[in-house]
Amino acid sequence: MAQTQLTFAVPKGRILDEALPVMARAGVVPEDAFHDKANRSLTFATGRADMRLIRVRAFDVATFVAHGAAQVGIVGSDVIEEFDYADLYAPVDLDIGHCRLSLAEPKDGAASIDGASHVRVATKYPGLTRRHFEAQGIQAECVKLNGAMEIAPSLGMCGRIVDLVSSGQTLKDNGLVEVAKIMDITARLIVNRAALKTDPRVAALVEAFRADAAAKAA
Ligand SMILES: Nc1ncnc2c1ncn2[C@@H]1O[C@H](COP(=O)(O)OP(=O)(O)OP(=O)(O)O)[C@@H](O)[C@H]1O
Ligand SMILES: O=P(O)(O)OC[C@H]1O[C@H](OP(=O)(O)OP(=O)(O)O)[C@H](O)[C@@H]1O
Secondary structure, three states: OOOOOOEEEEEEEEEEEHHHHHHHOOOOOOOOOHOOOOOOOOEEEEEOOOOEEEEEEHHHHHHHOOOOOOEEEEEHHHHHHHHHOOEEEEEEEEOOOOOOEEEEEEOOOOOOOOOOOOEEEOOOOOHHHHHHHHHHOOEEEEEEEOOOOOHHHHHOOOEEEEEEEEOHHHHHOOEEEEEEEEEEEEEEEEEEEHHHHHOOHHHHHHHHHHHHHHHHOO
């Protein structure tokens, strides 16, 4: 009987360039069409007849894998923690996509919108933001944005933002300062828990990525 195809979900954003060499060392190499910017396909063959890639938005990688539509994927730990899907397991830290999730405010201080027990925050990460403030007994009202949240405080929409920071240049260029780090972030290999239990190819892939991470760390 022919084996079902494994589906490996990769994010189309900035992690991808760093992820491709790691994937190649674990034996996952996309067909040439994957690198053709004009190609609008979302599904690609790999060097393995029993595996295909899907290229989707970073947040959707976690959703496809949690629902078992893809068995394996690569995504930032920010996305994993934001969703906290029970069916998703993140067994390998790939040591790529380093950044941090931080709280930032205008360099002259948060706007008067914010009080002692209630703040309004623009973010792509409402779950992580609420949890961060809850731990301090503060209720966070989150305004969900999908990008460019650095402009929200200057437009009076919120007092602060929670967003990813790497060099800090985006904050600086928009008159903001980092006031607290919420978490350090790296990209992880993620797998669907049920697929890991039932399909030995998933366990073998985890081992291949784990061996590569261990060799890199040695
Ligand atoms: N400045 C950064 N430096 C390093 N890693 C980052 C940075 N920004 C984001 N990342 C990591 O890359 C992942 C994807 O980020 P990116 O901003 O490229 O997503 P995207 O594909 O543009 O998002 P969307 O799906 O909303 O279009 C993030 O989840 C995070 O783990
Ligand atoms: O600290 P820095 O090095 O400046 O990086 C931080 C920026 O990188 C990410 O955005 P990205 O460039 O992915 O664009 P986006 O707004 O489309 O998410 C993040 O959302 C910040 O805006």
